[in-house]
Amino acid sequence: MIEQYLPVLVIFCFTGAIVAAMVSIGRLIGPSRPNPAKSEPFECGNLPSGSAWGRFSVKFYMTAILFIVFDVEVVFLYPWAVLFRRLGWFGFAEVMVFGAVLGLALLYVWRKGALEWD
């Protein structure tokens, strides 16, 4: 089975080499004349004040949590999708119960306004 993945290893090495070559050739050929003004982070000409790494809205975090939960749901659907013809209506019912509970989760976050962006 691992033999099947030999071509994947080949293309990984290949792509890795190309990408690394691009970065290093750019390093070698390109000039390097840093000066203080050039190395400033770009803020449309203003001098940046403080660190850029500030805090962010908790909304983005909510999105990531929702993503995890529904990603797990999608992942559970794949084995079923491959075999659902053989599993028949019983398998369908199983997945419907599973989906209904997660549908409740979606309904909850929808009602709570976690999906609202203003």
Add this chain to the structure above:
Amino acid sequence: MTTVPIDWYLILGAVLFTIGVLGVLVRRNIIIIFMSIEIMLNAVNLVFVALARQLHSMDGQVVVFFVMTVAAAEAAVGLAIIIAAFRNRQTLNADELSLLRW
């Protein structure tokens, strides 16, 4: 190709688990501690999959499925707790957070 003895996988699992334990013991940043726990979970997953292969039983692989789901749920709630704790105490140091006793 699969001529690697099972012991090697189990030793690899043990080494990973130990790294996770050390991370929990040594680091004080609560997010790093959390990540070390993830390493421990993954070490266990590795042992599950190796023994599934050894015993020709799919159960080990199915259990890994559930471990991943639990890890996802744990990450969602655990990190939410960390955010809430950070908002209250402005620190991520586990020693200082232990006063909260949640």
Add this chain to the structure above:
Amino acid sequence: MQSRSEQHHGERDTEQTLGASPAVKRRVVRMWTEAGIAAIKALPVILMVFSLAGILGWVERKGSALIQDRIGANRASIFGFAGAGLVNTLFADPLKFLTKEDIIPLRADRLLHTLAPCVSLFPVLVTFAVIPFGDVLQVGGRTINLQVAPLGIGVLYVLAMASLAVYGVVLGGWASNDRFSLMGSIRGSAQMVSYEIGMGLSLVSMVMTYGSLDLQEMVRAQGALIGGWIPAWGILYQPVAFLLFLCAGIAESKRVPFDLPEAESELVSGYFTEYSGIKHLMFFMTDFVEVTVVAALVTTIFFGGWQLPYLGRDGFHFPWGASLMLPQVIVAVLQVLTFMAKVFFFCCFQILIRWSLPRFRYDQVMRLGWKGLLPIALLNVLATAVIVLAFQG
């Protein structure tokens, strides 16, 4: 497939009883042959993708010029050959980018700053490993699958690589120590993960339709004819999944109308504001390679991949009874050309969308992803299951 693996296990057992050395040697030789074949297939694929990305850069400029009634790129020429500006994007631009200074801003994380463009380009390029560009070719008694890596879990491989593509965006913004970059990368990653769900669910309904995760098998299944005349392409069975997938794919590639992460008028250039030289080009290329990936996946899953209607393994068999026998090399070439033509069409289609629509607002993007795509995709999976099971009886 199963019989092949059994055969393989049988071989392994005999090797052990023989005590190995000649058998092991044979196996090592076979392994290197396999690796060599894979490399021979991978090289042209990657080169094609690279040049297609360049050509798309030109199509985009000329196309936007056409839409906006301008002339567009027309300057650089090599030995007097200007090629209506194609020379610009294919040769002059990469060379120019290579010779520019690579500026890393103050207090940036130097290692991650360099790693980010690599992490961004790598997963989209390796996605092409599982995309079939033709049927099989017999060379000297060996059957060569015209696909770099024939994986049984092809669709999941695509999904896995798509989920790794987020890191280029996250790192690019984080490593730059710049407000615009960080804002762009947070927006970008939230948007990408939101649309990944819709993409995954639309693929679930396609997996249900074909009953397989293997992309090559999906394409083979689309070679059938409905009623002897109409090619059984995926779009005819799953038009809704096609729209969902296309929408999610465009959102994943972060181009207009979903270009919030790099919105010029708000964020300068988004998560790659602080990049110059070849690293900037790599981020830029990622966009075009992503367009190509989406086009290739749409072609493979919904538009018959390399299938040319009525073309079988030994030639054309028209539904009105006529047939035209062809040698297998010609058939393979026709298939590859068909695939490339379809991919190019969908690339141009995406560029047309990009220059026709205005940018969404961020709340609209998120609403479309979570309140539009997700419920519709779930309902589509449900409908597929009910219809298939009902017809099966």
Add this chain to the structure above:
Amino acid sequence: MGPILFCVFAVLLISSALGVIVNRSPVRSALSLVVTLFLLAVIFLFLDAQLVAALQVVVYAGAIMVLFLFVIMLLNVQEDRQIMTRLGMRAGAAIIGALFLLGAIRLLIHAPSAAGGGMTGATPAGFGSTERLAEVLFTRYLLPFEVTSVLLLVAIIGAVVLAKRSLE
């Protein structure tokens, strides 16, 4: 060739896992963990578990770690100044680590010999395939599968409540 490849990936895996706990920058730790999880997926491929390997990348490397990175960015977590403060702590960690490792290896090595059989035995046809896994998952593990959805529901409610409160 198999053992050589395995060793290469195992060494990479262990060094990236060490990278998680020795890096001072949390972002770098998190990225190190992404690499670790990806390499573990490669090891799963050696064990005929391709579906699990793919899900490892999709769920762990592609989803859970994104959440970790989001939280690190959200809270603007600074680098730790020092990982270990006292010398005694380092010695203690080393001793505990060594003891733990020995114990774990001893425990694990004795487990499979009781089970019998070697890794070289042929697997049944289709072992590790999506179909076989689906069969087991949707028949024998029916109840855990359904309970999983409830777990995810509870997780989402918990996360929303906690995050909402800290928002206000």
